[in-house]
Amino acid sequence: MEGISLIPSFARGLNILLVDHDTMSLLYLASLLEQYSFQVTTTEVASLALSMICEQEDRFKLVIANMNMPDMDGLSFPHILLKKDIPFILMSSERDVNVARRALAEGACYFLEKPICLEDLKHVWQHVYRRRGNPMKKSLKAISNEGKVNISKESQGSKTKEAGGVLHGIDRQHMTMDPKGKNKQQEVEVGLVVGKNHVRESENTCMEWLRASSESQKQGRIVMKRANDGGESKQQEIKRSKLSSERQMDFVSAMRAIEEERPAERKDNNKSSTDQKKSRFLWTPKLHLKFTAALSALGDKNARPKKILKMMNVSNLTVRQVASHLQKYKAQVQRINETVVTNLPLISKSSGPYGRTEIAQSHKKQIFLPSQLGYESSNFGYKSLCANPNSYLSTDTNGFPYHLNKNENREGKLALGLEGSSVQVPELELPNLKTETQNRFSLDSTGTTPGDAINVEEFLADFNNESQQLEAITEQVPPNQPLIEYGDLLKVLEEDPEDLELYDFGSDVDRYCEWLRETLGGNVTNPEQFEL
DNA sequence: GAGAAAATAT
DNA sequence: AATATTTTCT
Numbered sequence: 001m002e003g004i005s006l007i008p009s010f011a012r013g014l015n016i017l018l019v020d021h022d023t024m025s026l027l028y029l030a031s032l033l034e035q036y037s038f039q040v041t042t043t044e045v046a047s048l049a050l051s052m053i054c055e056q057e058d059r060f061k062l063v064i065a066n067m068n069m070p071d072m073d074g075l076s077f078p079h080i081l082l083k084k085d086i087p088f089i090l091m092s093s094e095r096d097v098n099v100a101r102r103a104l105a106e107g108a109c110y111f112l113e114k115p116i117c118l119e120d121l122k123h124v125w126q127h128v129y130r131r132r133g134n135p136m137k138k139s140l141k142a143i144s145n146e147g148k149v150n151i152s153k154e155s156q157g158s159k160t161k162e163a164g165g166v167l168h169g170i171d172r173q174h175m176t177m178d179p180k181g182k183n184k185q186q187e188v189e190v191g192l193v194v195g196k197n198h199v200r201e202s203e204n205t206c207m208e209w210l211r212a213s214s215e216s217q218k219q220g221r222i223v224m225k226r227a228n229d230g231g232e233s234k235q236q237e238i239k240r241s242k243l244s245s246e247r248q249m250d251f252v253s254a255m256r257a258i259e260e261e262r263p264a265e266r267k268d269n270n271k272s273s274t275d276q277k278k279s280r281f282l283w284t285p286k287l288h289l290k291f292t293a294a295l296s297a298l299g300d301k302n303a304r305p306k307k308i309l310k311m312m313n314v315s316n317l318t319v320r321q322v323a324s325h326l327q328k329y330k331a332q333v334q335r336i337n338e339t340v341v342t343n344l345p346l347i348s349k350s351s352g353p354y355g356r357t358e359i360a361q362s363h364k365k366q367i368f369l370p371s372q373l374g375y376e377s378s379n380f381g382y383k384s385l386c387a388n389p390n391s392y393l394s395t396d397t398n399g400f401p402y403h404l405n406k407n408e409n410r411e412g413k414l415a416l417g418l419e420g421s422s423v424q425v426p427e428l429e430l431p432n433l434k435t436e437t438q439n440r441f442s443l444d445s446t447g448t449t450p451g452d453a454i455n456v457e458e459f460l461a462d463f464n465n466e467s468q469q470l471e472a473i474t475e476q477v478p479p480n481q482p483l484i485e486y487g488d489l490l491k492v493l494e495e496d497p498e499d500l501e502l503y504d505f506g507s508d509v510d511r512y513c514e515w516l517r518e519t520l521g522g523n524v525t526n527p528e529q530f531e532l
Numbered sequence: 533g534a535g536a537a538a539a540t541a542t
Numbered sequence: 543a544a545t546a547t548t549t550t551c552t
Contacts, residue, residue, distance in 0.1 A: 280547060
């Protein structure tokens with residue numbers, strides 16, 4: 001499993017910004033990406049990620065973020081990335097096709113379903129070179145020629161249930177996270193939907209979602225343009241008014257962004273002030289986010305309960321509670337560390353440019369370096385954290401298996417993250433991760449594996465292709481299949497000169513194409529031989 | 533005030 | 543039974 005060898009030399013060391021409020025997931029994914037030689041910078045706070053992106057214009061070539069970030073406000077995240085023309089991949093642990101659709105609607109170039117494994121990230125680098133020149137651009141062009149249609153007039157049939165049925169969907173059973181089993185099990189469609197109806201449906205879903213988003217987000221206006229009657233050609237255009245003031249986030253605003261809500265003062269629905277023993281305090285994801293944000297802003301040295309408390313500025317929260325949480329947090333981090341040391345697979349036996357040594361060094365996460373933002377640098381225990389092949393156990397929440405308030409219980413959320421259980425550390429090797437994962441969650445092996453990414457390419461193609469030849473032939477991407485069909489890409493490059501200009505490959509395009517051609521022409525399976 | 537560890541609550 | 547949170551003890 002030579003990760004690096006799978007990456008063409010010119011794509012190595014790519015700067016990727018990883019954003020995920022779930023610490024475990026964050027660290028784990030970072031470690032995976034690093035195995036492919038990428039330079040990974042991580043942060044648990046979406047707003048901070050934006051700051052970094054704004055302050056370091058060209059640093060990040062690709063952003064991979066969790067869709068469910070508590071502090072990811074509406075569309076601003078995608079907005080900025082799209083504006084900066086930085087490709088981004090959204091991931092989520094929600095096993096729902098609609099989630100993937102939403103990700104695409106937001107402008108993501110790809111969608112990854114958690115848990116994610118090494119294999120799933122094998123091709124992410126391609127997005128950097130494979131920019132669709134920003135799907136939006138093309139639409140924009142088209143729009144200027146054909147006028148626009150306000151989205152509000154669209155999607156009436158959005159409610160239409162997926163009439164076409166799922167052709168390639170795979171039904172699986174999953175346990176909801178509700179320990180009480182109130183929500184018992186539910187069937188969830190996984191995989192990609194195929195068929196016209198589906199596409200239409202998804203389009204509407206996107207539109208609907210976009211519209212909803214735009215409404216709640218005054219700063220963005222969404223316009224959808226449909227290529228006339230036949231009604232099948234789709235194009236979508238997202239227009240944005242200047243993102244209100246580039247969003248230079250400082251800690252304060254970041255904190256503010258992290259929604260107010262303080263369960264610290266959870267309503268004691270208990271009528272009288274009788275003998276109700278105060279309910280136990282609950283560290284919600286949002287609170288935890290504040291916590292980690294504060295932790296980051298303060299340096300390691302200053303990360304003391306009292307200061308953290310002050311920084312968090314949450315009323316009714318006590319120092320002891322913070323201290324307790326900190327204690328747990330540290331323990332968690334330490335556990336990860338230990339695990340890593342033990343299980344970190346030997347990256348390589350050889351000692352190439354990215355031999356073991358280098359990898360080891362690159363394992364020092366950069367974590368979001370508040371210093372770059374003017375804050376005091378920190379990181380806490382992360383500094384010494386390395387890969388933890390097993391931290392995938394936690395997926396969506398925040399590293400800790402928090403309980404959810406009844407009303408907060410996310411319906412349909414799948415308990416892939418072992419809610420309510422501890423982080424166990426099975427002795428397994430990375431290569432077996434997927435298998436292990438499947439076993440762990442007793443998923444069948446019907447084609448898709450948990451980390452399988454939905455092939456958004458085709459999906460997107462539908463929005464961008466006037467010619468409907470594709471007529472929605474979406475299908476799942478076999479795990480080992482390249483994200484991009486090289487043949488297809490080449491075809492596009494050769495046959496559609498107009499599209500060509502949309503591929504904003506930048507200076508690397510030549511090398512990329514060259515590599516691509518060689519790969520294709522020489523039926524080469526091993527990119528290794530293209531190393532420089 | 534902090535951190536460890538024991539005690540409790542869920 | 544396993545965790546999360548609260549308390550107690552240094």
